Amino acid sequence: MSQPQKDAVPKSADRPWLFRTYAGHSTAHASNALYRSNLAKGQTGLSVAFDLPTQTGYDSDHKLARGEVGKVGVPVAHLGDMRALFDAIPLDQMNTSMTINATAPWLLALYVAVAEEQGADISKLQGTVQNDIIKEYLSRGTYVCPPRPSLRMITDVAAWTQTNLPKWNPMNVCSYHLQEAGATPEQELAFALATAQAVLDDLKGKVPEDAFPAMVGRISFFVNAGIRFVTELCKMRAFTELWDEICRERYGVTDEKFRRFRYGVQVNSLGLTEQQPENNV
Numbered sequence: 001m002s003q004p005q006k007d008a009v010p011k012s013a014d015r016p017w018l019f020r021t022y023a024g025h026s027t028a029h030a031s032n033a034l035y036r037s038n039l040a041k042g043q044t045g046l047s048v049a050f051d052l053p054t055q056t057g058y059d060s061d062h063k064l065a066r067g068e069v070g071k072v073g074v075p076v077a078h079l080g081d082m083r084a085l086f087d088a089i090p091l092d093q094m095n096t097s098m099t100i101n102a103t104a105p106w107l108l109a110l111y112v113a114v115a116e117e118q119g120a121d122i123s124k125l126q127g128t129v130q131n132d133i134i135k136e137y138l139s140r141g142t143y144v145c146p147p148r149p150s151l152r153m154i155t156d157v158a159a160w161t162q163t164n165l166p167k168w169n170p171m172n173v174c175s176y177h178l179q180e181a182g183a184t185p186e187q188e189l190a191f192a193l194a195t196a197q198a199v200l201d202d203l204k205g206k207v208p209e210d211a212f213p214a215m216v217g218r219i220s221f222f223v224n225a226g227i228r229f230v231t232e233l234c235k236m237r238a239f240t241e242l243w244d245e246i247c248r249e250r251y252g253v254t255d256e257k258f259r260r261f262r263y264g265v266q267v268n269s270l271g272l273t274e275q276q277p278e279n280n281v
Contacts, residue, residue, distance in 0.1 A: 016044070017044075018044055018045045018095055019042070019043050019044045019045065020043065020044070020045040020046060020047040020095075020097060021038055021043060021047060022047040022049050022099070023035065023038070023046075023047065023048070023049060024048050024049035024050060024051075024073040024074030025049075025070060025073065025074060026070040026074070027070060027074070027075070027084075028074055028075070028076060028081045028082070028084035028085040029084050029087075031048075031074040031085055032084060032085050032086065032087050032088075032089070035085075035086075035089060036088065036089065039089070044095070045094060045095040045096065045097070045127075046089075046094055046095070046096045046097070047096075047097040047098075047099070048073070048074065048085075048096065048097065048098045048099065048100075049072065049073035049074065049099060050073040050074055050075075050076060050098075050099065050100050050107070051068060051069060051070050051071055051072055051073040051074060051075045052065075052068045052071070052072060052073075052142065053065035053068055053069055053075060053077075054073065054074070054075055054076050054077065054100070054103065054107070055073075055100060055101065055102060055103065055142045056102060056103070056142050056144060057102065057103045057106075057144050059077045060075045060077055073099075076107065076110065078110075079110055079113055079114070081110075082107075082110040082111060082113070082114050083114050083117065086111075086114055090118060090120070091111070091114065091115040091118060091120055091125060092115065092118070092120035092121060092124050092125060094126070094127070095126045095127050096111070096125075096126075096127035096128075097127055097128045097129075097130075098111065098127065098128070098129045098130070099130050100129060100130060100131070101130055101131060101132055101133050101135075101136055101140075101142065101143075101174075102133055102136060102142055102143050102144040102145070102150070103144065104129050104130065104131040104133070104153070104154075104157060105153055105156070105157050107129070108129050108131075108157060111125075112125070112164075112165070122164060122165060123164065123165065123166060123167070124167065125165050125167065125168060126167045126168065127168055127169070128168070128169035128172055128220065129157070129168070129169070129170060129171070129172075130171070130172045130174055130222075131154055131157055131158075131170060131171045131172065132154070132171060132172060132173055132174045132195065133145075133150035133151070133153065133154055134147065134150065134151065134154070134195045134198065134199075135173075135174050135175070135177060135178065135191075135195065136150075137150075138177075138178055138181065138191060139177035139178050139180060139181035139183075140177050140181075151198060151199065151202055152202070154171055154199055154202075155199060155202045155203040155206055156206070157170050157171070158170035158171055158199070158203050158206075158207075158215060158218075159203065159206035159207050161218075162207045162211055162214075162215055168218075169218050169219075169220055170215075170218060171199060171218075171219055171220075172219075172220045172221065172222050172264075173192050173195050173196045173199075173219065173220070173221045173222070174221075174222045175188045175189070175191060175192035175195075175221065175222065175223050175224060176222050176223060176224045176266055176268070177224075178191055178192070178224070179224040179226055179268055179270065180224070180268060180269060180270065185224075185226060185228065185231050185232055185235040186235070188223070188224060188235070189235050189238060189239060189242075192221060192223070192239075193239075193242060193243070193246065196219060196221075196243075196246075197246065197250065199219070200215075200216060200219070200251060203215060204251075212251070213251075213252075213253045213254070213255055213258045214258060216247055216251055216253050216258050216259075217253075217255075217257060217258030217259075217260070217262075219262075220262040220263060220264070221239070221261065221262065221263040221264070222263065222264050222265075222266070223235075223236070223239065223263050223264070223265050223266075224265075224266065224267075224268045225265050225266065225267045225268065226267075226268050226270065227268075227270070236265075239261055239263070240261040243259070243261040244259045244261070247259040
């Protein structure tokens with residue numbers, strides 16, 4: 001009977017998963033109550049949904065915001081709203097995802113301002129801002145500025161986080177909505193990688209050369225899982241291999257950790273069927 005090796009190194013436990021609920025509705029105060037309730041029940045992070053006026057840079061009292069305030073997320077128009085949204089929530093202990101694109105620089109600035117008011121060391125803030133303004137032209141339509149200034153804002157935010165928020169993920173390439181807008185899995189793959197390369201090409205001149213590989217490693221992806229199972233499986237394998245190749249050959253990233261394809265995935269809505277209450281299958 002074999003004996004266990006005395007010098008065997010015990011396997012270290014994996015880090016616990018981060019549990020977040022994509023949430024935000026009606027008002028900052030109501031959303032804050034929801035966040036605090038979820039955290040009290042064991043949720044370990046926050047994922048903020050903003051309403052359409054906030055996504056497109058309109059105040060809640062603007063005439064073009066009429067009928068949309070607080071519908072698909074929380075309205076945040078100024079520092080007071082952001083302060084109310086995170087009241088009694090210590091931001092230096094949170095990992096916060098903010099699904100915001102065209103107005104990402106402003107919303108991230110408000111978030112940091114609230115953290116500073118709380119007395120937090122902002123270099124310890126953790127989270128993600130989606131900040132993929134390019135895909136707004138390709139799919140969703142909630143853009144504010146033209147493409148070239150939008151690209152510049154993406155990389156300006158990323159460069160600022162490199163200096164001030166080193167634990168923050170400054171951009172999430174969101175190809176999910178491309179399939180929702182009619183793209184094939186192959187087109188989703190192509191446009192996502194093209195967007196990521198455009199961002200990194202622009203970012204390369206804005207951060208120190210020795211810091212660039214780590215910034216590459218902070219880029220993440222949000223991808224679509226459609227109903228074509230085999231095709232989607234092949235797409236994900238292609239994503240990981242192509243991203244590794246791009247990071248290695250185009251950007252000279254030698255550390256495998258920074259070449260890792262970091263992604264979240266969500267099933268698409270195109271494969272859903274209409275509710276059929278008479279069909280109990």
